[in-house]
Amino acid sequence: MSTANTPTLELRNLEVAYTVRGIDREVLRDISLSIAPGEAYGLVGESGCGKSTAAFAAMRYLPRNGKITGGAILFEGKNIVDMADDEVSSLRRSAISMVYQNPATALNPTIRVGDQVAEVFQLSGISKSDSLEMAQAALVQVQIADPAQVMRRYAHQLSGGMAQRVVIAMALASNPRLLVMDEPTTGLDATVEAEVLDLVRELRRDTGTAVLFISHNLGVIRHMCDRVGVLYAGALVEQGATADLFNNPSHPYTVGLLRCIPRGGLHKSTDRLDTIPGTPPALGTHFDGCVFASRCSLADDNCRTQLPQMVTISGAHVARCFHSDKAISMPRSIEQTEFVSQSEIHATHSGDTLLSINHLSKIFTQDGHKVQVINDVSLNLGFGETLGLVGESGSGKTTIAKLVLGLVSPEEGGVVTLDGKGLAKTLNRRDVHDVGSMQIVFQNPDQALNRRHSVTRIVGRAVERLRGFNVSDAIDRAHELLSGMRVEASLHSARPVQLSGGLKQRVAISRAFAGSPQIVVCDEPTSALDVSVQAAILNLLVDLQKQDGVSFIFISHDLGVVRYISDRIAVLYLGRVIEFGTSQRVFNGPFHPYTEALLSSVPNIDGSIRKRIPLTGVVPSPSNPPSGCVLNPRCPRKAGSGYETLCETEEPNLTEVEPGHFMRCHIPVAKLKQLQS
């Protein structure tokens, strides 16, 4: 029986365990939360905290080895834990729906998309032909232009954003009272993500559905949810209204989490990021006391042996901590690096140009078509400087890195000059010293480190080849490098699979520094890492730069990180540099219209509402770029600028609009300033 006051979803002292290798491991510990009708509740946490398990539990969907060991899951007052299977199926048909990550794989690859959406209607007894009509209407509701055509497509023919809209349409088709969303926009480009989130907010307003929103991204959670719960190691450590929790975090973990995110305004030159020492515990670890005690700077013996209860901070804001009043002012934890540099050259030339990229272009052949991935890119990088490369998928940022390193050779006319010396186009023709001078740290350390080699061998071999040391000297140097990056000696003989993500990245960084490089390309080095681990790696990179004078080319889709760590930034769109300038300039304006749209699509952690400048339409395919300025079909500032015809017919050049600030746009800077104020 449900009244207006019955929460749509309530988890009451819920405990879930997974059976792994014969032993039951606790995954959710005594979770209690409730979601009122029409409310949006955000569940936030890092990897392994159990948030997906909580999401699936709400759907009464657990993997084969999962079981509910205690507590209740109440949907509109009724406990669904022991419900019969067909009752649960009935609930899923009409009352609860779910959307999760990777929309493309969520759809059946051999059935047309329209039929899959229509299936939802058919399940509630509607005829096939009516279902198809209603499916098309559902696609209109999620703002898909040309729904009739999309209905006939297959999953692999949809872009990420489009696929997610279809999945959302499918989820809302049954008019659910609760919508569970598990990382629905992770993996989507920033502008696409912003659009999907806008859509969800609008749909919520229209339908009044309650939402359980799960994400690791604090900015998104702040933006989308009325109330928030923070999950750590399967336990709910803090809960409250969004504003309360973000303004007055009362659990050391929440405080630590907020502190290690590089927010707007922070820069490496003036601020250092906090870290949370240690690593998140493995799924199912047993704790006697507080789950966070081993990593908490406020922890005392009591914390380690006694399980803290939920303490009320104010109103509905609660935290599970003995020291919640001291949390917000807890001491900062900042690690130092002990890197031993062996290079003499680097520090002296700051200010001069170290790397010069001129007129780089690259054309790939795909299925017989020629695709121009990079179009006439020219950039430069100074000594001891970090150049940030920003852009969405298809912008070509990784290809530029490969061109610079020689992994891929540029088209005629492209030249890469290192410290005044022109480099050979392909890697094989460059001499050892040049190769060692430019190294890379990849995004995914699982693929970047040979899983059959020990850590020592990985780094040692690089030292051997790049510095010409003999084997035993190389191994000594490898130990030195690794210890300097805080990889303890006991792990040196381990294989990568035995290390955590953060440690693996440190090994990768050690390897990159094996040859005493002048430039290290970092290609999304922290994207696969948890936020708390990311901060430590960023600090490490900053330290290395200070002590060694190395330059970085830092590629990332995370604008906050790029802003923090870069001295200068280049914004890329469809293989072209469309803006280039200091970190300050690019982030404070006046902006190139694309940069403006990009920046406005990132939800801020501090909750300030930025005016959304949407980009209409989809990213054009690089094999078929628009005529004139490549941005023009989607440009938010084209209409009314007075330059429409020019934008549509002629491609603008990259011009210096202010000292050191370059833009590729027909609209003059003064006019942009005016439009953007």
Add this chain to the structure above:
Amino acid sequence: MSNEERRTIRRERMQLVVRNKTFLVGCSILGFWLLLSIFGDLIAPRGASDQDFEFVSVGPSFKYWFGTDANGQDVLSRVILGTRLIVVMAFSATTLGTIVGTAIGLASGYFKGKFDMITMRLIEAISAIPVLIIALLAIAALEGRSPTLTVIVIGFVFTPNIGRTVRAAVLGEAELEYVAAARLRTERTPHILFREILPNVLPPIIVEFTVRLGYAIFAIATLSFLGAGVEYGSPNWGSQIAENWGNIYSNIWWPTAFPALAIASLAVSVNLISDSLLEVFEL
């Protein structure tokens, strides 16, 4: 996860293999046959061609455990003595095919381009001829009465399949960034192929080896049954069956049944091993 935990997982995995019933049964039976192939001469009660004219086509009895065949020869001894040939031939053929197949697969998967295209076309062509037929053809054409020849032919015929498996594995590995990282420290191609990529494709190669071994036994037994590829008179299970199977209509089943059982158990034992490996490596 602490290092302790990770080490425990590895140990648990190893134990999974060793304790796996299929693996153990397979190993025991194979072990038995391997012993026989080495010590057969010492164990067999009689010689392969010893004839006892008083006991022709006599069923299993205390004197002749497996009975005698139409030539008065002891079936038990002939089965024991026939072990070595088939075991040695099967292992050699499989090893040959694996080495050549791996080399081709590595080159094809890493270099791609024209070499790969030509190799794939050849592999497809050879795969379009049934194994048995191509073996018969080759052996017939090459005046095949020598086991060595048979080994080479079967090895050659196995190469395409193994090459394909290795190539697929290498294609996947070569895309991973550690290969690019190796190039970025001036490693040359041989190093990349043999010290970087090969260790990572070893598991599927090992599994493929055991699978092919089973099929080698299959093929050698069938070829000898059909009268190809083995010398006259040497005791081998296939020709033993070929000589004696007609008599099953007169209810003289033992000279056929025991060699047949031997073939079946040897092949199945190898298969059980490859099966358990497949399970553990989750392929």
Add this chain to the structure above:
Amino acid sequence: MKQFILKRLGLSVVTVFLVAVIVFFLTHILPGNVARQYLGRGATEEDLAEFRRVFGLDRSLLAQLFGWIGDLLHGDLGQSMQYRGPVSDILLPAIGYSSKLAGVAFFLIVPISIAGGVIAAMNRGKKIDRAITVGGLSAAVIPEFVWAIVLVLTVGVTFHIFPVSAFPDEGDRSLLNQIWYLILPSISLLLVLFGYIARITRAGVIEALESDYMRTAVLKGLTRRKAVSKHVLRNALLPTIAVIASQVPYLIGGLIAVEIVFNYPGFGTILKGAVDARDYSVLQSGVIISSLVIVIFQLIADILFAVLNPRIRQKVSE
């Protein structure tokens, strides 16, 4: 789609051509061998020369190769060395018989193996799964002739359920009776081919069962049964098509031993006879025909796969 078919057709032609070249060179590796092989040790030089002239073996290798291919394209399978008559007279009727056997076997193998794989997958981890998987693959490594003899011994001789020859000589020549006689030989082939097909089918079904789209279907509110029949099977059976095509060579190869044990005048028996007598004309043409059949099946399977798999059928358009 048309482009795809044409491309595959082209590749198939190349493959068949390569097979022809390989077969030819295998037969003629040792020059002058063919004649000597066939006529044996006692042959005089005149006999050898005469033989070579009759069969065109005195031309250069390349000339012989192209001559042979040219003949094949005209449907001329050459002259048998044993019988001094057209090879087609010997091979074609035999192929007819073998097709019947292969046909009966195929209709047994495909449904039973697929069913086995599906049952194993749906009961993953339970005894029946282990039985099907391990049993199937173990049976697969036991040679067909062993199975054939075992079946003859047990079911045929000892228990008299099925006839022990595949060919009904006198009496009832009806189609039904022919099929009855072919069941035992087909079972020998089934036992060998079941294991691998079932295993791949099982893997395909498991992958589909554990996929994200299966999860979506269940979370939409479909009962597990409905979700499986509507979403899983069409995806799971795709790899099965490919594996069945890959087993056709083993089916054809297996015919040889089975036909011998069951006394069936099919393609396999003829081939064995040709090997014994060193009749290279029959051998060459026989092998090429069997390869042609295999390539055709492969082509059909590829096209079927593309038709059923939208990812190949329709390239990404956005």
